[in-house]
Amino acid sequence: MLLDDSHLRDDRNWVGVLLNWYDLNKRDFPWRREKTTYGTWICEVMSQQTTMAVVVPRYVEFLKALPSVSDLVSCSDETLRELWSGLGYYARARNLRKGAEYIVQNRAGVFPDSYEDWLHVPGVGPYTASVISSICFSRAKGCVDGNVIRVVARMTGCSSPEIWSETGKGKIQDLVDECISTERPGDFNQAMMELGATVCQKLSPACGSCPVKDFCRAFRNDSVRACPVPKPRKSFESVELDALSVQILNCEQVPGEAVLLVGRASGFLSQTMGFPLFGQGERDALMHWLGEKSFVKSSRVLEKSVSHTITNHQIQVRVVDVTLKQQSGVADDFIAQFKDQFPHLIASSRWVSKSITGRTVASSLDRKIWENISRF
């Protein structure tokens, strides 16, 4: 069935019912306890593609370390990476900082107060602009995310793939823009998302305890399982990479066991700090280069590889684990010769203590690689 939302537009009683339910059932999050524009922005960006269980402790730590937009602008890349560790998709943190720079440089640190003005902030799209402007400035602009799409698909009994198309999303945007509570737009948006996250869940909708079941066409027609139809699957591209782990004992830079991390200059996860990554065409060159180096004490390819998915890439990573000899100047020599041989791969480099390696790498792929190395 195509998207027909006329009953939701004609009888708006569901909005009040939804808001009452939200008042009694909303989850307790730190950004709800103490609402600020800066905090709302940070938590929104963090929670895109990351679960709340992961976001909450990272949010608290982030706000403690960088309590204001000017702190975010002036913090070092390293600090930002550490604060973002565990959240994945580090590009989001970089965009966040670009947005903060815009606000400090172009608006003297004053946040925009309208949906339209938020769209001028680099890195902020329609979804984030609607969240912040509705929650913090009571602007009546509806939010449409995956949870809202699912709730609307079920409430309208829509089982057409149209729901996932730009036209379908446009219709849902029109619906929520029309039905949003003008007195409580931020709560309306949060209630819709909260309903999708906690009651109208993808696999196990709790229709029996749903506040809007009397307005839900799929519930009435017993077609909840058919709504929405699954999102069309993305086609995945397979990618094979080598990750290089280089370890040394008691070098000049770090006492005890140390690991080499690099700021990647290109390729997958570029601009993030992690293990050097080599594409298929560079694998042989890497192994050949390592075989020639007298400062390499041992090298091995770990038996188990690491699987990871980034957007539409299914990545298989083979881990090459190298230990350097313990001799004067070898840590610097390795980096100098490595940069010379693979200049396109490395923007920066750093030896870090083995004990903090897992916390220092920024991406979940790097953490998986490190877990694999630690296991072996």
Ligand code: SF4
């Ligand atoms: Fe979702 Fe069921 Fe509520 Fe309908 S009644 S909105 S399907 S939880």
